[in-house]
Amino acid sequence: MYRPIIKTLWWEDGRLYIIDQRYLPEREKIVELKNIRDVWSSIRNLSIRGAPAIGCVAAYGIALSALKTNIQDREKFIQVITRDINYIKTSRPTAYNLFFALSRMEKVLKERKNITVEELKQRLVKEAEDIYREDIKCCYMIGINGATLIKDGMNILTHCNAGGLATSGYGTALSVFFIAKKQGKRIHIFVDETRPVLQGARLTTWELKKAGIPYTLICDNMAGYLMKQGGIDMVITGADRIARNGDTANKIGTYSLAVLAKYHGIDLYIAAPHSTFDLSIRDGREIPVEERDGDEVRRIKGHLISPVDAPVYNPAFDITPVNLIKGFITENGIINKPVISGK
Secondary structure, three states: OOOOOOOOEEEEOOEEEEEOHHHOOOOOOEEEEOOHHHHHHHHHOOOOOOHHHHHHHHHHHHHHHHHHOOOOOHHHHHHHHHHHHHHHHOOOOOOHHHHHHHHHHHHHHHHOOOOOHHHHHHHHHHHHHHHHHHHHHHHHHHHHHHHOOOOOOEEEEEOOOOOHHHOOOOOOHHHHHHHHHHOOOOEEEEEEOOOOOOHHHHHHHHHHHHHOOOEEEEOHHHHHHHHHOOOOOEEEEOOOEEOOOOOEEEEOOHHHHHHHHHHOOOEEEEEOOHHHEOOOOOOHHHOOOOEOOOHHHHEEOOEEOOOOOOOOOOEOEEEEOHHHOOEEEEOOEEEOOOOOOOO
16 A cells, blocks of 8 residues: 655665656666765765655665674674764755654664664664655555645646655655545646746656646746736645644745745645654744755756856745744644643
């Protein structure tokens, strides 16, 4: 039931493989991540992206590092793996699933005090595999729960890529569309191109085409006019981190969509698993927002579109306040009143 729709990443005989998403949609390039440096680079350079997928790859990266470590002294082994965990944490600061997964791997090191290094290695591999399988199941259930919101004939807008490529293979926002189609509902998806790296244009359209779901690609700045024309019934996006009060970090441009949707009386839902909720922070002001290289804006697919030295502001994410969000679609159900308890 929970078999991935898209094989975004996989572990096979102690080896870690991913689809290098930088080459899509022109080419489906599979690469092996051979060491912890490869894992760090793949996350940083967007070969693998999407908060749940980043978490899964990070966990497998630690398992890979453990298997490749020849140290037999238990304490020294733990020191080396802890160092690698801290190293992977520096790859990208916003996606909470990264830290959620690495925290679980770190917990394995701390809890297993009376086992050998070889046993510890196998426990780390098992934990990474558990994180991967849980993500597949969570995403499938997000689709099941979210599909209850979808009515036949709906036009839905999505932003960036929250499909199989952004997870272990099923998706969050796109999982809702996959399940709705499976249920026989007729839907049409409008896909924001998602500047500056074009994840919507390159990746979401690729996934929807594979799934046989009708879609239309639009420029980011067309969404408001489309809403005014009555062309959008609902907005569903993924998330990279959700604060305790419900403020949500997602790909840059999500906040603009939320404001437009609110103005036009359109519901905006966030689809995300529990591993994206960071209950340790109060609100969006505490979410770290990654700023990336200016060349992502100056260039498209390597081609310069501005003066080579043009000053650039390039935050990868923005924060949508909870009052602009209708609800959260999770694996445990839909939170229609997005107020997360806790102090």
